[in-house]
Amino acid sequence: MIPIKPLANLPTHDVTNMPPHLGDQDLWGGDAVLRECVLREGGGKAEAKFALFGKRMGAVEMFEKADLANRHEPEMKPFDRYGMRINQVAFHPAYHDLMAMAIENEVPNFAWNNPGAGAHVGHAALTYMFSQVEGGVMCPMAMTYAVVPALRGTSSVNEEWLPRLLSTTYDPRDIPVFEKKGVTMGMFMTEKQGGSDVRSNSTKAVPIGTATGMGEAYRLTGHKYFCSAPMSDSFLTLAYSEGGLSCFLVPRWTPDGERNTLYLQRLKDKLGNRSNASSEIELQDTWGVMVGDEGRGIRTIIDMVQGNRYYCAASSAALMRQGFIQALHHTRHRSAFQKMLMQQPLMRNVLADLAIESEAALALTLRIGRAMDEAENDEGASALARIGTAVAKYWVCKRAPGHTLEALECHGGPGYIEDSIMPRLYREAPLNSIWEGSGNVMCLDVLRAMHREEAAIPSVLAELEAARGGNASLDKAIEDLSAELAASEDLELRARRVTELMAITLQGALLVRHAPNAVADAFCASRLGARWTGAYGALPAGVDFDAIIDRATPN
Numbered sequence: 426m427i428p429i430k431p432l433a434n435l436p437t438h439d440v441t442n443m444p445p446h447l448g449d450q451d452l453w454g455g456d457a458v459l460r461e462c463v464l465r466e467g468g469g470k471a472e473a474k475f476a477l478f479g480k481r482m483g484a485v486e487m488f489e490k491a492d493l494a495n496r497h498e499p500e501m502k503p504f505d506r507y508g509m510r511i512n513q514v515a516f517h518p519a520y521h522d523l524m525a526m527a528i529e530n531e532v533p534n535f536a537w538n539n540p541g542a543g544a545h546v547g548h549a550a551l552t553y554m555f556s557q558v559e560g561g562v563m564c565p566m567a568m569t570y571a572v573v574p575a576l577r578g579t580s581s582v583n584e585e586w587l588p589r590l591l592s593t594t595y596d597p598r599d600i601p602v603f604e605k606k607g608v609t610m611g612m613f614m615t616e617k618q619g620g621s622d623v624r625s626n627s628t629k630a631v632p633i634g635t636a637t638g639m640g641e642a643y644r645l646t647g648h649k650y651f652c653s654a655p656m657s658d659s660f661l662t663l664a665y666s667e668g669g670l671s672c673f674l675v676p677r678w679t680p681d682g683e684r685n686t687l688y689l690q691r692l693k694d695k696l697g698n699r700s701n702a703s704s705e706i707e708l709q710d711t712w713g714v715m716v717g718d719e720g721r722g723i724r725t726i727i728d729m730v731q732g733n734r735y736y737c738a739a740s741s742a743a744l745m746r747q748g749f750i751q752a753l754h755h756t757r758h759r760s761a762f763q764k765m766l767m768q769q770p771l772m773r774n775v776l777a778d779l780a781i782e783s784e785a786a787l788a789l790t791l792r793i794g795r796a797m798d799e800a801e802n803d804e805g806a807s808a809l810a811r812i813g814t815a816v817a818k819y820w821v822c823k824r825a826p827g828h829t830l831e832a833l834e835c836h837g838g839p840g841y842i843e844d845s846i847m848p849r850l851y852r853e854a855p856l857n858s859i860w861e862g863s864g865n866v867m868c869l870d871v872l873r874a875m876h877r878e879e880a881a882i883p884s885v886l887a888e889l890e891a892a893r894g895g896n897a898s899l900d901k902a903i904e905d906l907s908a909e910l911a912a913s914e915d916l917e918l919r920a921r922r923v924t925e926l927m928a929i930t931l932q933g934a935l936l937v938r939h940a941p942n943a944v945a946d947a948f949c950a951s952r953l954g955a956r957w958t959g960a961y962g963a964l965p966a967g968v969d970f971d972a973i974i975d976r977a978t979p980n
């Protein structure tokens with residue numbers, strides 16, 4: 426892309442002290458921490474692919490498409506010109522380009538197309554690079570990734586949908602599945618009266634024929650208050666059948682090639698994530714096929730939820746990384762009070778603190794990715810993947826909005842202006858913390874994992890033990906965590922405290938074992954020290970700021 430050369434001399438003043446355009450970013454080659462973490466956690470076999478993707482995805486052109494897709498929001502087209510129901514959503518061409526970019530590069534299906542070591546780690550790496558540029562498209566990509574395990578048990582559904590979910594062809598045509606080259610999938614669980622509490626769902630399902638249960642056809646009636654990516658080819662949902670709350674696949678088209686009776690009511694006017702459509706829908710005698718066992722709907726759909734939760738952690742880590750890159754660029758090229766901002770001691774403190782948070786977020790996310798990769802053959806890894814996903818979803822997503830705000834503030838006024846990418850990142854940041862299980866719900870899920878899986882706590886403690894002796898503050902924090910876990914009273918009341926301690930000790934342990942001393946020491950001295958308030962830029966004196974910032978600087 427040829428950069429636009431601006432006119433620097435205006436009639437009234439010369440433009441000075443303004444940063445140059447950031448230009449193309451190399452999201453893989455320029456990110457030493459990402460490369461290190463991916464290789465360490467077993468994702469090295471696809472290094473060449475990641476290198477190519479990182480260059481393509483970080484190009485200015487992609488950031489421009491992301492900007493366009495968010496400025497020109499999706500528009501609902503429920504009817505055609507003759508008054509016929511078509512339930513369409515029209516997107517800007519940039520949105521389709523980004524969808525094609527994601528699907529052609531296996532963002533939603535790398536893990537399933539490349540099983541074994543590095544599968545989920547690689548998926549997280551692709552997600553991390555893509556999410557730095559655009560979050561809205563990642564919603565259908567995350568759901569398309571996450572749905573695969575939920576379909577596995579229902580062979581008829583799996584046979585039809587799986588090959589198309591694993592396809593690298595973006596096929597946006599609104600036509601029946603059997604005519605499509607590739608598909609995307611969404612989910613709608615949330616109803617008006619309950620999102621976290623899905624047992625309060627009121628949608629009903631009645632069998633079409635005499636046969637009932639897994640793989641059989643039903644008609645669903647009810648409403649869903651949130652349905653993101655409503656142009657997806659099908660959705661998983663929950664509805665009450667005679668045997669209890671069950672999971673159903675609801676396609677846009679019925680198997681006999683008719684448009685399904687799925688009625689888009691309106692699109693949500695959202696704080697952020699604006700390139701992605703999120704809708705309200707009604708189901709009236711809508712065709713659906715039962716997935717999984719009757720009455721075990723939550724058990725079936727939870728596999729999809731778990732994948733989406735993992736995505737949330739990876740994408741929040743990505744927001745931190747891109748926020749840091751933008752803040753670094755601005756402060757490197759802007760001076761105030763006779764010094765470049767980046768040379769001001771207090772700004773160095775903020776930047777270094779943002780860098781260690783970002784590295785800790787990525788290290789934890791990719792470690793959980795490896796546990797997912799090893800889960801099939803290793804009980805400890807399976808337990809760590811289960812509890813660790815909830816811990817990472819809670820903590821990484823919880824830390825992202827503050828991180829993004831601080832990166833925005835590094836820009837001063839221009840950070841608040843839409844021309845910069847920062848307002849978009851800022852609006853995106855709270856979302857991962859809300860959907861797929863809001864903060865409290867995630868912490869309660871950590872307790873659930875602790876109680877239901879014997880190996881859950883031992884898997885966390887084993888991870889921590891591997892770093893014991895490496896840092897006194899970490900050792901003390903591990904003791905604190907053990908004491909919190911040993912005390913059985915008021916556990917629900919303390920669920921955030923317990924989850925936070927698990928998250929920061931796991932992050933500390935990973936950094937102590939694998940990161941340079943400068944990063945690990947600063948993390949432990951702040952996050953695991955006595956006076957940490959959570960605000961950025963309060964690292965103690967003695968921290969090696971140069972080493973931390975150099976490591977995080979794109980090279």
Ligand SMILES: Cc1cc2nc3c(=O)[nH]c(=O)nc-3n(C[C@H](O)[C@H](O)[C@H](O)COP(=O)(O)OP(=O)(O)OC[C@H]3O[C@@H](n4cnc5c(N)ncnc54)[C@H](O)[C@@H]3O)c2cc1C
Nearest residue numbers: 612613614615619620621651652653860861862863865866
């Ligand atoms: C942009 C966007 C897109 C979305 N897309 C989809 C989609 O595609 N499909 C879909 O199904 N849903 C979607 N959702 C819905 C989302 O998953 C829910 O909003 C979320 O799970 C929370 O449910 P709720 O809104 O009913 O809040 P509630 O369940 O009412 O929760 C409100 C608050 O109470 C807390 N809380 C709940 N239970 C407890 C408890 N026992 N103890 C303490 N605190 C508790 C929660 O953590 C939360 O902070 C979307 C939401 C947004 C914002």
